[in-house]
Amino acid sequence: MEQRATTHHVHKLSFILLILSLAFPSSSFELRPSVADSTFLHSNDTAISDFRVLNRRALFQCPDLNPYLQINVTTQGDLSDEQFITVNVSGVLVPSDGDWVAMVSPSFSNVTTCLGSEAYYLQTGDTSILPLLCHYPVKAKYVTSDPSYLSCKNQKCQKYGNNGDCEVRTCAGSLSFHVVNIRTNIEFVFFAGGFSTPCILTKTDVPLKFSNPNSPLHGHLSSIDSTATSMRLTWVSGDKEPQQVQYGDGKSQTSEVTTFSAADMCSEFRLGSIVVPSPAKDFGWHDPGYIHTAVMSGLQPSSTFNYKYGSDAVGWSAEIQFRTPPAGGSDELKFIVFGDMGKAPLDSSAEHYIQPGSISVIKGMTEEVENGNVDSIFHIGDISYATGFLVEWDYFLNLITPLASKVSYMTAIGNHERDYSDSGSWYTGPDSGGECGVPYETYFPMPTPAKDKPWYSIEQGSVHFTVISTEHDWTEKSEQYEWMKTDMASVDRSKTPWLVFTGHRPMYSSLGADDQFLETVEPLLLNNKVDLVLFGHVHNYERTCSIYNSECLAIPEKDKNGIDTYDNTNYSAPVQAIVGMAGFSLEKFPDDAPSWSLVRISEFGYVRAHATKDELKLEFVNSDTKNVDDSFIITKK
Numbered sequence: 001m002e003q004r005a006t007t008h009h010v011h012k013l014s015f016i017l018l019i020l021s022l023a024f025p026s027s028s029f030e031l032r033p034s035v036a037d038s039t040f041l042h043s044n045d046t047a048i049s050d051f052r053v054l055n056r057r058a059l060f061q062c063p064d065l066n067p068y069l070q071i072n073v074t075t076q077g078d079l080s081d082e083q084f085i086t087v088n089v090s091g092v093l094v095p096s097d098g099d100w101v102a103m104v105s106p107s108f109s110n111v112t113t114c115l116g117s118e119a120y121y122l123q124t125g126d127t128s129i130l131p132l133l134c135h136y137p138v139k140a141k142y143v144t145s146d147p148s149y150l151s152c153k154n155q156k157c158q159k160y161g162n163n164g165d166c167e168v169r170t171c172a173g174s175l176s177f178h179v180v181n182i183r184t185n186i187e188f189v190f191f192a193g194g195f196s197t198p199c200i201l202t203k204t205d206v207p208l209k210f211s212n213p214n215s216p217l218h219g220h221l222s223s224i225d226s227t228a229t230s231m232r233l234t235w236v237s238g239d240k241e242p243q244q245v246q247y248g249d250g251k252s253q254t255s256e257v258t259t260f261s262a263a264d265m266c267s268e269f270r271l272g273s274i275v276v277p278s279p280a281k282d283f284g285w286h287d288p289g290y291i292h293t294a295v296m297s298g299l300q301p302s303s304t305f306n307y308k309y310g311s312d313a314v315g316w317s318a319e320i321q322f323r324t325p326p327a328g329g330s331d332e333l334k335f336i337v338f339g340d341m342g343k344a345p346l347d348s349s350a351e352h353y354i355q356p357g358s359i360s361v362i363k364g365m366t367e368e369v370e371n372g373n374v375d376s377i378f379h380i381g382d383i384s385y386a387t388g389f390l391v392e393w394d395y396f397l398n399l400i401t402p403l404a405s406k407v408s409y410m411t412a413i414g415n416h417e418r419d420y421s422d423s424g425s426w427y428t429g430p431d432s433g434g435e436c437g438v439p440y441e442t443y444f445p446m447p448t449p450a451k452d453k454p455w456y457s458i459e460q461g462s463v464h465f466t467v468i469s470t471e472h473d474w475t476e477k478s479e480q481y482e483w484m485k486t487d488m489a490s491v492d493r494s495k496t497p498w499l500v501f502t503g504h505r506p507m508y509s510s511l512g513a514d515d516q517f518l519e520t521v522e523p524l525l526l527n528n529k530v531d532l533v534l535f536g537h538v539h540n541y542e543r544t545c546s547i548y549n550s551e552c553l554a555i556p557e558k559d560k561n562g563i564d565t566y567d568n569t570n571y572s573a574p575v576q577a578i579v580g581m582a583g584f585s586l587e588k589f590p591d592d593a594p595s596w597s598l599v600r601i602s603e604f605g606y607v608r609a610h611a612t613k614d615e616l617k618l619e620f621v622n623s624d625t626k627n628v629d630d631s632f633i634i635t636k637k
């Protein structure tokens with residue numbers, strides 16, 4: 001009886017809400033066509049999801065009849081550099097599966113306060129009545145991810161009748177968000193209407209501040225040459241004054257400080273007469289703070305050192321222990337290689353681009369590093385998949401820091417870092433969301449010849465790595481082609497017997513590859529007796545025979561342990577492997593694979609390699625099971 005009275009009351013209120021919502025369609029009807037247009041215009045920019053195009057939604061005014069509605073955040077004081085915070089919505093009369101909470105930063109979600117944005121929106125042909133959602137939410141969650149929300153398990157009586165019965169009952173939901181220090185204030189906004197017709201119900205009263213927006217964070221290492229006597233450390237801070245890395249026994253080095261601005265992002269994606277602003281320049285922009293970088297020199301190869309970075313003004317990182325790789329020409333190297341890793345939220349939020357395998361792969365690799373099994377790491381393109389939603393670089397860096405702060409984290413550029421039309425990339429799709437390689441090069445400075453020439457070589461142990469950019473001109477006579485030709489011809493094979501060629505897009509995949517790339521670059525591999533070729537871009541693991549011109553020139557034989565062994569003592573052709581299985585949703589193989597394709601695995605993982613002077617062994621580690629699902633050896637006596 002009591003329950004029925006309450007339910008009846010709630011129904012009356014929801015009836016009023018329904019009437020009010022029926023009053024909208026006149027305005028939402030007018031908005032719909034232009035909103036749909038801009039969604040279409042952006043449909044190829046990055047991953048397609050209803051969350052991704054959220055910013056282009058007009059914000060309807062929610063009917064604000066409910067006096068009980070609240071959004072509260074459980075924190076103690078200002079935000080630390082990394083934490084999980086609880087966000088509660090309460091006082092909800094009728095919980096709906098369209099209710100959701102967004103984390104927005106900077107802490108305004110109103111386009112009329114975003115200078116310049118209005119003009120960008122208009123450029124897209126999106127003339128819908130403002131305000132639109134000004135800043136793309138960092139992340140969002142449906143309140144239904146609290147299983148007690150829809151069933152109103154967590155209820156409160158707001159109003160008692162004269163007889164003491166409850167007349168108005170409300171429901172609550174509780175959500176957890178993983179927050180890393182992105183320097184700018186954060187607010188949480190409670191929406192109704194799902195991602196497609198959002199309206200703001202309420203938002204947190206006071207924006208949450210980070211207690212130290214200048215914290216030195218995400219320090220990661222890379223090699224600068226083949227001597228392994230210097231290591232570069234790159235980190236992020238909100239402060240532009242130079243800081244220091246202190247290392248070894250009392251050595252220190254002052255940082256060079258750089259950053260990039262929205263003006264450095266590309267925005268030339270044309271669709272007929274319309275220039276579509278990129279996410280990077282427009283709604284996906286987030287201030288990266290300052291990127292500090294300093295080279296620790298005077299180290300010994302294959303040795304352990306400690307460092308910390310920061311300054312007395314901004315504070316110091318913890319003391320971290322790292323290991324230098326072996327010098328080029330020494331006997332042994334243990335490295336990890338993979339592509340297409342990206343990131344995933346640790347709190348199961350929605351984000352614009354999630355790579356579901358990344359967390360398990362990072363966890364597996366972190367264990368390898370902690371066990372001392374890794375001298376260096378090669379991440380060969382499609383790094384963070386921030387693709388114009390710049391705050392996601394901070395989240396990505398946060399995830400890899402446990403690895404990248406301890407061993408050299410070398411990278412190659414991928415389409416999702418570089419490509420954009422009219423921007424100098426070889427492929428002209430909008431895959432970088434307008435980043436055009438600028439954030440990538442700033443966060444991951446490699447020993448490259450110049451800005452936007454992201455190719456280099458490095459020697460570690462018995463291996464010479466030639467790392468190219470498949471996203472820059474590699475045609476005959478191009479600067480990069482001439483460089484790779486010279487680089488590979490100059491390798492002293494008595495010093496580094498193994499020549500590994502790597503980049504992002506493949507030459508051989510049973511899912512298809514770029515024939516022109518194959519025809520142009522493959523002869524260089526054969527002429528220079530490349531042993532192993534590693535690419536990503538296709539999201540699985542695949543290994544070939546010793547291949548040239550789509551034919552097997554040799555096939556491996558089983559050794560005494562049953563492991564496929566390629567004898568390169570009598571060299572025939574390179575072995576090629578695709579290692580793009582580190583995070584992005586996996587791709588399945590066709591039923592009828594070409595005969596040169598010896599092994600095909602569609603599982604998340606990474607490749608662990610061990611090189612000595614006469615043997616190069618690779619193992620594909622499935623990061624979910626920890627099993628070695630494929631291994632092969634190349635020998636040279």
Ligand SMILES: *[C@@H]1O[C@H](CO)[C@@H](O)[C@H](O)[C@H]1NC(C)=O
Nearest residue numbers: 039040041042043044045271
């Ligand atoms: C998106 O890509 C597809 C396939 O490449 C193409 O047919 C389509 O025209 C593109 N759409 C836009 C809006 O660019």
Ligand SMILES: *[C@@H]1O[C@H](CO)[C@@H](O)[C@H](O)[C@H]1NC(C)=O
Nearest residue numbers: 069070071072202203204205
């Ligand atoms: C909860 O948030 C509301 C605004 O949504 C505020 O008025 C109220 O004081 C907050 N309550 C607590 C306990 O922080």
Ligand SMILES: *[C@@H]1O[C@H](CO)[C@@H](O)[C@H](O)[C@H]1NC(C)=O
Nearest residue numbers: 072073074086087088154174
């Ligand atoms: C949020 O909800 C949880 C679970 O109901 C509760 O334990 C916590 O105290 C609430 N926090 C706030 C600030 O209301």
Ligand SMILES: *[C@@H]1O[C@H](CO)[C@@H](O)[C@H](O)[C@H]1NC(C)=O
Nearest residue numbers: 059109110111112113131200
């Ligand atoms: C947006 O900001 C303007 C000016 O500050 C204000 O008048 C308007 O009410 C705001 N709109 C919303 C939806 O918050």
Ligand SMILES: *[C@@H]1O[C@H](CO)[C@@H](O)[C@H](O)[C@H]1NC(C)=O
Nearest residue numbers: 553554555569570571572573
């Ligand atoms: C080397 O390999 C080629 C084919 O790959 C074969 O014809 C030749 O006999 C081999 N030579 C030796 C010495 O094994």
Ligand SMILES: [Fe+2]
Nearest residue numbers: 382414415537
């Ligand atoms: Fe790719």
